[in-house]
Amino acid sequence: MPDTPGDAHQSLRDLVYVQLRERIIEGEYPAGRRLVERELAETMNVSRVPVREAMQRLEQEGFLTVQARRGAVVAEFGPAEAEHFFAVRESLEALAAQLAAQHATPAGLKSLERILTRTRKAAEAGRLRETVSLNADFHRAIVELSGNPLLQDMMAPLDGRLRRLFRLTSGPESTSPMCTEHEQLLAAIRSRDPQAAADLARRHVAGTRAFALSALGS
Incomplete structure (x- = not known):
């Protein structure tokens, strides 16, 4: 107390x-x-x-x-709000992935692997709510691995909006591609390839944006 x-x-x-x-x-x-x-x-x-x-x-x-x-x-979270959100997130997620590839510790990489393993199991079992939560955990962990306190402070307020967006737009058909893209991103970070990690993060956010906007629009 x-x-x-x-x-x-x-x-x-x-x-x-x-x-x-x-x-x-x-x-x-x-x-x-x-x-x-x-x-x-x-x-x-x-x-x-x-x-x-x-x-x-x-x-x-x-x-x-x-x-x-x-x-x-x-507040509403429609296509217009999502566009603003993704415009910011794409740049920050790419920066986080780039820095994570440069600064991630072995313990941090193990943590990412564990999150990804749990995400894949939850997705295959059809536990959508758990998958969505773990998806957000994966992105949050990459930000933490960036080693940049300012970036962490900037991303923290976006975490809740990210989870809300995932809950609004995610479906069973989106979880397998998401896991595959996360595996590719983890491989780039583990390989200490900042440019590849940034490019993959940017591509992942772009794909998420297209899927989310389609779901919100319908």
């Missing part, structure tokens, strides 16, 4: 934030749903203060928007 009232408040605020974000990512709170501070506080059995602070953070990260006369609603 937290040692001070300030710690307790921060922990409660963070807990509320994580729960609300997960409900949005998993689709329990779909796009357009109005979130009422008082109702959320009652449902989560907390005061309105941590709920308000969590909602403000979610708004800053693009999960909520404030509309006139409606208040806070879950």
Whole structure:
């Protein structure tokens, strides 16, 4: 338990934030749903203060928007939002892969291998939710292997949006190609080939963009 009232408040605020974000990512709170501070506080059995602070953070990260006369609603994630997201992600993912090929440790490479093995098993077993979660873990691990704290800070806010996009657009038909591309990317990083890793990462994001936009458009 937290040692001070300030710690307790921060922990409660963070807990509320994580729960609300997960409900949005998993689709329990779909796009357009109005979130009422008082109702959320009652449902989560907390005061309105941590709920308000969590909602403000979610708004800053693009999960909520404030509309006139409606208040806070879950933000849309349609083709336009996806295009903006992918434009940023393509450059940052390529940079992360390039740096990972230069700085990845043996332990880091083992971690990537374990994630990829679990992803392939989950995909083959048809466990889509687990596959989506592990997919995000794989990309997050590459960012960590970059060894660049600034890049990690820049990518962290995008992680939740990436998971939400995967949940909205991924299907059984997309998991096998995804695993194959991840295997190729891991091979380039393991081979210490920064250019190949960057090119593969960029190509992977481009393929994901095309698939996601098609799914969102339909």
